[in-house]
Amino acid sequence: MATLTVPATIPSVNEDCEQLRKAFSGWGTNEGLIIAILGHRNAEQRKLIRQTYAETYGEDLLKALDKELSDDFERVVLVWTLDPAERDAFLANEATKRWTSSNQVLMEIACTRSANQLLHARQAYHARYKKSLEEDVAHHTTGDFRKLLLPLVCSYRYEGDEVNMTLAKSEAKLLHEKISNKAYNDDDLIRVLATRSKAQINATLNRYKNEYGNDLNKDLKADPKDEFLALLRATVKCLVRPESYFEKVLRLAINRRGTDEGALTRVVTTRAEVDLKIIADEYQRRNSVPLDRAIAKDTHGDYEKMLLALAGHVEA
Amino acid sequence: MAPFLLIALLLVYLFTLNSFKAKKMGHPAEVEVLSKALSGIGVDEKSLVSILTKSHHEHKRSIRRGCSQFFFEDERQFERWNDDAIKTLKGEFKRFKDAVVLSLMHPWERDARLLKKALKKGPQQYGVIVEIACTRSSEQLLGARKAYHSLFERSIEEDLAAHIKGSERKLLVALVSAYRYEGPKVKEDTAKSEAKALLNAIKNADKRRLIEDEEVIRILTTRSKPHLKEVYEQYKKISGKSITEDFEAELFLKETIECLCTPHTYFTKVFDTALRVDANEDAKKALTRLITTQEAGNFKGVSAKFAHKIEERVKGAYKDVLLGVLARGEMNGQV
Numbered sequence: 001m002a003t004l005t006v007p008a009t010i011p012s013v014n015e016d017c018e019q020l021r022k023a024f025s026g027w028g029t030n031e032g033l034i035i036a037i038l039g040h041r042n043a044e045q046r047k048l049i050r051q052t053y054a055e056t057y058g059e060d061l062l063k064a065l066d067k068e069l070s071d072d073f074e075r076v077v078l079v080w081t082l083d084p085a086e087r088d089a090f091l092a093n094e095a096t097k098r099w100t101s102s103n104q105v106l107m108e109i110a111c112t113r114s115a116n117q118l119l120h121a122r123q124a125y126h127a128r129y130k131k132s133l134e135e136d137v138a139h140h141t142t143g144d145f146r147k148l149l150l151p152l153v154c155s156y157r158y159e160g161d162e163v164n165m166t167l168a169k170s171e172a173k174l175l176h177e178k179i180s181n182k183a184y185n186d187d188d189l190i191r192v193l194a195t196r197s198k199a200q201i202n203a204t205l206n207r208y209k210n211e212y213g214n215d216l217n218k219d220l221k222a223d224p225k226d227e228f229l230a231l232l233r234a235t236v237k238c239l240v241r242p243e244s245y246f247e248k249v250l251r252l253a254i255n256r257r258g259t260d261e262g263a264l265t266r267v268v269t270t271r272a273e274v275d276l277k278i279i280a281d282e283y284q285r286r287n288s289v290p291l292d293r294a295i296a297k298d299t300h301g302d303y304e305k306m307l308l309a310l311a312g313h314v315e316a
Numbered sequence: 317m318a319p320f321l322l323i324a325l326l327l328v329y330l331f332t333l334n335s336f337k338a339k340k341m342g343h344p345a346e347v348e349v350l351s352k353a354l355s356g357i358g359v360d361e362k363s364l365v366s367i368l369t370k371s372h373h374e375h376k377r378s379i380r381r382g383c384s385q386f387f388f389e390d391e392r393q394f395e396r397w398n399d400d401a402i403k404t405l406k407g408e409f410k411r412f413k414d415a416v417v418l419s420l421m422h423p424w425e426r427d428a429r430l431l432k433k434a435l436k437k438g439p440q441q442y443g444v445i446v447e448i449a450c451t452r453s454s455e456q457l458l459g460a461r462k463a464y465h466s467l468f469e470r471s472i473e474e475d476l477a478a479h480i481k482g483s484e485r486k487l488l489v490a491l492v493s494a495y496r497y498e499g500p501k502v503k504e505d506t507a508k509s510e511a512k513a514l515l516n517a518i519k520n521a522d523k524r525r526l527i528e529d530e531e532v533i534r535i536l537t538t539r540s541k542p543h544l545k546e547v548y549e550q551y552k553k554i555s556g557k558s559i560t561e562d563f564e565a566e567l568f569l570k571e572t573i574e575c576l577c578t579p580h581t582y583f584t585k586v587f588d589t590a591l592r593v594d595a596n597e598d599a600k601k602a603l604t605r606l607i608t609t610q611e612a613g614n615f616k617g618v619s620a621k622f623a624h625k626i627e628e629r630v631k632g633a634y635k636d637v638l639l640g641v642l643a644r645g646e647m648n649g650q651v
Contacts, residue, residue, distance in 0.1 A: 119458070122495050132497040135538035146530075150538075151473070154493035156461050158471045187485075195474035195489075 001277035003312030006040050016041070017053045020061065029068045031302040034077060039309030043083050043273060050081070072261045072303040080269045080310065088113065088121035089128055091266060092153075096140040103145050103231055105266070106137060110152040111238035112245070115159055122153075144185040144228050148235070151194035158197040165203065171196070172207040179219050184229060193235055202240045243275060247282040250291065254298045264295070264307065272310040280311065346375065347382035354386070357590070357600055358411050358634030407597060411604060412634045418608040419637075426609060427452065427460035428467050431492070435479055441598065442484060444605070445476070446568055447582075449491035450575035451614075454498055461492070483528050484568050490537035491572065497540040504550075507543060510535050511550035518562050527566050536572055548577040579614060587618055591625040607641045615645045 011019070016037050023030040023037075041049065053061040065077055079087055088109050095105040110118060125133040134154050141149055171192050178189045193201065208216050217233045237245040246267050253260035253267070271279060280291040287294065292313040296304060350367055353360035371379065380387045380395035390396040418426055427448050434444035449457060464472045477489050517529045526532060535547065551559045560578070563570040574582040583606060589595060590603040606615075619626070619642035630638055 119495075126495075126497050126499070130497065130499050130501045132495060132538060132540065134494065135497070135540075138534040138538045146534075151489070151493065154490070154495070155473065156458070156471055156493070158465050158469060158474070160465075160469055162469050191474075191477040195471060195477045197471070197474075 001275060002273045003276040003280065004040070004042060004272045004310060005312050005314075006042055006045070010041070010045070013045075013048050013052045014056070016049050017056055020049070020053065020064075021057060024064055024068050031069075031073065032305070034065075034069075035302065035306050035309050038077060038081055039306055046081055047083050072265065072299075073301065073306060075261075076265045076269060076303060076306050076310075079265060080272075080306070084117065084270075084273070085120035085124040086128065087270065088117070089124040089133070091270075092121065092125065092133055093129055093136065096136045098140075101140065103141065103149060104234060106141075106149050107152060107231060107235050108238060108245075110149070110155065111235055112242045115155070115157045118153070119156060145231065147185060148190055148194070148228075148231065151190065152235070155194055157195070160197065161199050162197075163199050163203040165207075168200065168203040168207045169211075171204045172211055175204070175208060175216060176212050176219075179216075182222065184220070184226075184232060193232075193239070198239050201236075205236070205240060243278045243282050246271060246279045247286055250279070250283055250294075251287060254294050255287075259298045261299075261303070264299070268307050268310050272312075276311060344382070346371070346379055350379060350383060351385065353631065354405060354408070356629045356631050357408070357595075357603065358631040359405070359408050360631040361633055407600075411600070412632070412637070414601075415604050415608055415634060415637050418604060422463070423456060423609065424459035424463035425467065427456070428463035428472070430605065430609075431460065431464065431472055432468060432475075435475060439482065439484075442480070442488060442568065443571055444602075445488050446491065446571045447575055447605075448609075449488075449494070450572055451579055451582075454494075454496050457492070458495060483525070487527055487533055487537070487568060487572070490533055494537050496538075499540070500542050502540075502543045502546045504546065507546040508550050508554075510539070511547045511554060514547070514551060514559060515555050526563070527569055532569070536569070536576070541576055544573075545577050548573070580616070583614055584618060584621070587615075587622055591622055591629050593629070603638070607638055615642055618642060619645075 010016075019033055019037060023033040038046065038049075050061045053059070053064075057064075062078060062081060065074065065081065069077060079090070082090060091105055092109050094100045095102040095109075109121065113121065122133050125131075125136075129136070134150060137153050138146060138150055174188055175192065178184070178186045183189065192204065196204070205216050212219075217236055220229055220233045220236070223229055234245060237248075249263050249267055253263040267279070268276065283291040283294070292308055292311050295307050295311065296313075299307060346367060349363050353363040353367070367379075377395070386398055386401045387395045388398055421429075431445060431448055434441040434448075448460065452460065461472050464470070468475070473489055473493050476492060477485065480488060513531050514535065517526060517532050521529055536544070539547070548559055555562070559573050560570055560581075563573060571582065574585075586599075586602050586606055589599045592599070619639065626635065626638060
């Protein structure tokens with residue numbers, strides 16, 4: 001469930017644009033106004049605002065934001081304002097660049113989006129970067145990581161609920177064999193994770209636990225320092241329990257000494273319109289403190305305000 | 317007196333023998349027409365109609381006796397259809413029906429079904445997977461993947477990955493998973509370095525493993541077609557040969573390059589193989605597949621080049637479809 005709140009009656013698009021323009025004009029910037037507007041509009045509404053703003057003032061809203069805002073606040077507003085497909089393309093592209101490279105982000109996008117959402121991200125990637133997502137991922141990753149990530153970003157999984165229990169049994173057996181032999185980068189192991197439908201993978205994991213006693217991820221913990229294993233575990237989690245995966249990302253981002261603003265921004269902006277409520281419930285369950293309180297404690301200023309707006313926080 | 321009688325008897329004997337032989341051989345003209353109507357690609361429906369409607373019992377018997385490729389003498393003294401011949405004929409009659417069904421099918425369903433069939437048939441048909449994955453546009457290939465979900469409740473990549481066991485698995489799965497950028501933008505530097513990388517791979521590889529080489533697969537399965545065409549050109553510059561020549565030993569890699577960079581060469585080859593006298597069923601099926609799935613513009617010049625062979629080898633309604641599609645292609649290059 002989404003946490004984004006849009007007021008029942010909202011001003012017209014033209015009014016929104018006018019207000020935003022006002023927020024930029026003069027000496028300072030009226031961040032509160034920006035949060036009040038953009039922080040409470042859904043993807044379609046934001047798209048319309050961007051279009052209208054460009055038509056009215058001859059400038060891309062995002063460029064204006066880039067000029068006026070800075071730091072974490074700018075990033076959260078910028079990333080939020082993009083529409084979901086563009087946002088995924090933007091984050092994925094960042095994740096392939098040297099200084100901001102992140103196998104985790106690539107895997108996260110590939111595995112937590114629906115087949116069509118991933119597809120739209122790939123289309124947006126073509127439009128924005130004039131190349132394909134897979135050629136960048138292939139070019140900028142190597143070895144086992146490429147072996148796993150490339151099929152993940154190229155997948156177009158079947159989305160039905162149908163499950164073949166015989167197949168689940170045989171693939172659970174196959175996974176168990178490979179893991180017992182520590183063949184973590186095995187072709188077939190990767191094949192199962194990268195091509196099967198999420199429902200089928202879930203059935204396979206259940207079968208695995210029934211047959212062999214442990215959760216698959218527990219058996220993948222053989223070496224806590226191995227980065228590839230960590231990615232593999234995260235992949236499995238993203239495919240069958242994304243809310244649990246996101247809870248952990250948030251937990252690590254917030255509770256660490258300092259805050260991982262990158263991860264925090266990413267999770268909040270990409271899930272606010274999807275399932276941030278469920279993730280927040282998970283968070284409270286696991287950490288005994290509501291998500292918005294944890295965010296408020298760990299961040300400050302306009303950055304904090306924007307995150308809270310997206311997380312559906314209502315001033316008491 | 318007696319020698320004359322003998323000679324006369326001999327002559328009569330020879331004469332009856334001859335005419336008896338003639339009856340046994342059937343009317344040579346009709347036998348020829350029938351043979352012609354039923355050999356080659358497709359069947360000549362018009363000739364068959366005329367033979368059937370004009371022949372009576374005697375005619376048909378003499379035809380049976382005259383066509384040894386279709387009939388043989390059974391031990392119980394009747395002319396029996398050759399079972400293999402019936403099987404072959406079935407295939408030839410079916411050709412037009414397949415062309416109709418395939419032509420009317422939505423391109424997405426068509427490609428999804430062709431992919432499934434090729435996978436089922438096994439390695440000798442995997443070339444079809446290469447053909448479809450490489451000659452369709454990104455959107456068309458995507459559409460095929462969607463249709464595959466609808467028809468088979470699985471994704472194409474999971475089926476390919478699970479059923480292909482050989483070294484070609486990586487290549488084929490990656491080819492169907494591609495969603496290539498379609499714009500014209502090409503980075504010449506990257507193309508140059510990737511041409512070099514391919515050259516290296518060829519020089520260093522134990523030829524059997526070239527198809528599993530990471531870099532080769534990466535370049536061929538992720539780069540855009542315009543980019544690959546540039547890589548093709550750069551390769552020629554630095555090595556003097558074409559990539560297709562150097563990949564000769566690896567059929568799937570060769571066809572991948574051909575379909576991506578020089579599709580016209582590939583199509584011409586398929587036509588050529590299909591129209592040979594010794595063409596097998598797979599080769600002939602390829603013809604139906606091509607004329608019903610490709611944009612006719614890809615066949616420019618084909619009808620001229622193969623006009624004589626088509627006239628000789630292809631028959632009936634199927635021939636009309638083939639010529640019609642090729643003609644439209646010459647005219648405006650679009651189906």
